[in-house]
Amino acid sequence: MDIARVDQIIDRYGADESYLIQVLLDIQTENNWLPQEALERVAERLRVPLSRILHIATFYKAFSTVPKGRHRIHVCMGTACHVRGAQRVLDAVQEATGIKPGETDLELKFSLETVNCLGCCALGPVMEIDGKTYGKMTPAETAEALRNHD
Amino acid sequence: MSEVRLQIDGQEVTAPEGATVLEAAQGAGIPIPTLCHHEKLEPFGSCRLCTVEVERGGRKQHVVSCVYPVAEGLTVRTRTPEIERIRRVILELYLAHAPEAPRLKALAEEYGANKDRFDKESSFCIHCGLCVRYCAEVKKKHAVGFINRGTKKEVAFVPDIAARECWKCKECFPLCPTSWLQAAYVLVEGILFPREEQRA
Numbered sequence: 001m002d003i004a005r006v007d008q009i010i011d012r013y014g015a016d017e018s019y020l021i022q023v024l025l026d027i028q029t030e031n032n033w034l035p036q037e038a039l040e041r042v043a044e045r046l047r048v049p050l051s052r053i054l055h056i057a058t059f060y061k062a063f064s065t066v067p068k069g070r071h072r073i074h075v076c077m078g079t080a081c082h083v084r085g086a087q088r089v090l091d092a093v094q095e096a097t098g099i100k101p102g103e104t105d106l107e108l109k110f111s112l113e114t115v116n117c118l119g120c121c122a123l124g125p126v127m128e129i130d131g132k133t134y135g136k137m138t139p140a141e142t143a144e145a146l147r148n149h150d
Numbered sequence: 151m152s153e154v155r156l157q158i159d160g161q162e163v164t165a166p167e168g169a170t171v172l173e174a175a176q177g178a179g180i181p182i183p184t185l186c187h188h189e190k191l192e193p194f195g196s197c198r199l200c201t202v203e204v205e206r207g208g209r210k211q212h213v214v215s216c217v218y219p220v221a222e223g224l225t226v227r228t229r230t231p232e233i234e235r236i237r238r239v240i241l242e243l244y245l246a247h248a249p250e251a252p253r254l255k256a257l258a259e260e261y262g263a264n265k266d267r268f269d270k271e272s273s274f275c276i277h278c279g280l281c282v283r284y285c286a287e288v289k290k291k292h293a294v295g296f297i298n299r300g301t302k303k304e305v306a307f308v309p310d311i312a313a314r315e316c317w318k319c320k321e322c323f324p325l326c327p328t329s330w331l332q333a334a335y336v337l338v339e340g341i342l343f344p345r346e347e348q349r350a
Contacts, residue, residue, distance in 0.1 A: 049292030051282070051293070051295025054295055054297055055295050058299070
């Protein structure tokens with residue numbers, strides 16, 4: 001992410017210190033993660049110590065200080081999904097992407113996370129790709145859904 | 151500035167308005183144990199060891215004396231059996247993280263805390279924030295800060311700033327109640343910036 005773009009985001013909020021989290025969220029949304037250069041720029045422009053920005057960036061799960069893939073996969077491991085075979089869905093995702101929960105592949109295509117409930121247990125086993133819900137998944141359908149993303 | 155009268159352990163004490171109960175007690179020579187308190191820094195209230203009982207209008211409550219302001223007619227008790235128990239448990243929890251820290255061991259002896267009560271989880275840091283706050287408030291360098299949260303919270307040096315500033319300061323080292331900070335610094339130094347390069 002280039003610094004000029006970071007500057008644009010900062011300027012959107014008038015380089016005001018109180019908009020720190022909003023600035024970080026915008027960078028996160030656009031870039032999928034918070035690179036060090038971007039955080040250093042934010043620290044400099046908003047006059048906030050870098051240590052405080054790191055404190056905030058590591059505190060909230062919405063932020064990532066390591067690269068994330070273009071597509072975010074969330075596999076539900078909640079009780080209802082678990083008894084309906086969430087583990088097999090997760091295995092299928094791991095098989096197809098080659099990554100474990102918490103990891104990102106080298107091409108920055110997918111990031112995989114497990115979650116404990118997506119709030120739609122009747123659809124179990126459930127997974128989400130980029131916020132879109134895929135219900136009643138079978139391992140074959142899971143692989144198919146992943147193939148439609150690049 | 152107006153004075154406030156209160157009673158600490160049966161002793162009449164006056165303190166300036168806006169002072170904390172801890173400051174009032176220290177002014178009167180009544181000892182209250184602390185770990186995260188430092189006179190040059192803003193009160194933080196993280197270690198909870200300075201917990202005391204205050205009574206006001208017939209209601210008793212336990213408060214953290216380093217952040218609790220004095221008030222007219224307040225009755226403070228710094229050593230009740232309940233307070234002793236609270237401090238003992240706090241110390242036992244800290245000792246699970248840093249079982250050999252001399253300051254903790256001395257306090258543990260005083261309060262009868264058992265260092266083996268809880269399973270060891272030797273993180274060596276008790277999150278008192280002295281290093282973080284000293285660097286930010288006194289030195290204004292912000293070379294060390296907290297990262298992550300909950301059980302994964304830890305102090306971490308910002309490598310670029312630490313490489314520039316820390317070798318000539320290190321004033322936070324003696325503040326650390328468990329000496330963990332020093333080890334954390336040496337680790338960062340060893341991994342992220344070679345010492346000779348900085349001095350050259």
